[in-house]
Amino acid sequence: MKSLPSPFILINSAMSADGKLSTKERKQVKISGKADFDRVDALRASSDAIMVGIGTMLSDNPSLTVKSEKRRKERTLAGKDENPVRIVADSQAKTPVDADIFKKGSGKKIIVVSKTAPSEKVNALLKNPDTKVIVADPVGSGRVDLTEMAKLLKKEGIEKLMVEGGATLNEGLLAAGLVDEINIFIGNMIIGGKNAPTFADGSGFSENNLLKLELISFEKIEDGILLKWKVKND
Numbered sequence: 614m615k616s617l618p619s620p621f622i623l624i625n626s627a628m629s630a631d632g633k634l635s636t637k638e639r640k641q642v643k644i645s646g647k648a649d650f651d652r653v654d655a656l657r658a659s660s661d662a663i664m665v666g667i668g669t670m671l672s673d674n675p676s677l678t679v680k681s682e683k684r685r686k687e688r689t690l691a692g693k694d695e696n697p698v699r700i701v702a703d704s705q706a707k708t709p710v711d712a713d714i715f716k717k718g719s720g721k722k723i724i725v726v727s728k729t730a731p732s733e734k735v736n737a738l739l740k741n742p743d744t745k746v747i748v749a750d751p752v753g754s755g756r757v758d759l760t761e762m763a764k765l766l767k768k769e770g771i772e773k774l775m776v777e778g779g780a781t782l783n784e785g786l787l788a789a790g791l792v793d794e795i796n797i798f799i800g801n802m803i804i805g806g807k808n809a810p811t812f813a814d815g816s817g818f819s820e821n822n823l824l825k826l827e828l829i830s831f832e833k834i835e836d837g838i839l840l841k842w843k844v845k846n847d
């Protein structure tokens with residue numbers, strides 16, 4: 614069983630047929646087609662928050678907004694912000710102060726940092742409206758403690774957290790036993806390259822300690838396939 618308290622955490626990723634999230638230059642690739650991007654948009658709209666790691670922030674500068682106006686309206690009619698809370702796991706507060714999450718779309722932003730994040734960078738980030746910095750580093754390791762982060766995000770009222778990568782954060786959350794569900798869209802291309810990020814990088818699991826999954830569903834979408842997995846955290 615997953616350790617509580619934590620939001621329900623779902624990782625959504627798009628990968629190539631050979632399991633890569635992007636190129637060896639860490640350049641974002643359009644793996645999903647129109648239909649899958651629309652599915653992802655609906656998933657964003659149904660979530661309380663969307664999170665990426667600092668690696669993804671620096672390489673992709675994502676806006677993490679809900680793209681469909683209809684879905685944004687539905688959220689506001691339900692008394693929510695247009696966009697879910699946008700969160701970055703960013704141990705040293707390296708998120709650029711002019712990142713697209715601050716410029717595009719309305720709604721709250723949370724930067725999760727460690728105790729050793731430089732205060733001038735933290736203060737600069739806090740100048741952005743609707744932005745909060747949370748320190749999740751109980752022992753002062755200099756790295757965000759993901760279990761502590763989950764606990765603090767739950768306290769912020771986040772019940773459903775959608776994680777959109779990247780490779781290192783995915784593995785960190787999986788290794789911490791925090792992930793409930795994985796949605797992977799496998800696109801019709803090979804990216805290749807031993808240094809191209811895969812779905813779960815980090816240090817990985819050992820042979821006698823592999824993380825087991827249970828298949829929920831599979832669905833053909835355009836020229837790819839969507840796999841939904843439940844994570845067996847016991």
Ligand SMILES: NC(=O)C1=CN([C@@H]2O[C@H](COP(=O)(O)OP(=O)(O)OC[C@H]3O[C@@H](n4cnc5c(N)ncnc54)[C@H](O)[C@@H]3O)[C@@H](O)[C@H]2O)C=CC1
Binds near residue numbers: 759
């Ligand atoms: N195809 C897809 O669906 C997606 C692809 N990507 C791709 O993934 C690549 C980025 O992946 P990565 O470089 O691995 O960066 P990442 O986005 O996974 O961020 C990793 C960073 O998160 C921070 N972090 C803080 N605390 C952590 C902890 N306890 N455990 C793990 N990480 C922690 C660390 O500074 C770490 O270096 C890019 O090339 C991007 O384009 C990213 C998202 C989705």
Ligand SMILES: Nc1nc(O)c(N)c(N[C@@H]2O[C@H](COP(=O)(O)O)[C@@H](O)[C@H]2O)n1
Binds near residue numbers: 627642665676678777
């Ligand atoms: N679902 C999906 N399919 C792909 O093909 C992708 N390359 C990604 N990437 C993720 O989407 C983020 C960009 O979000 P915005 O359009 O800027 O809102 C990017 O950072 C990855 O997390 N996802």
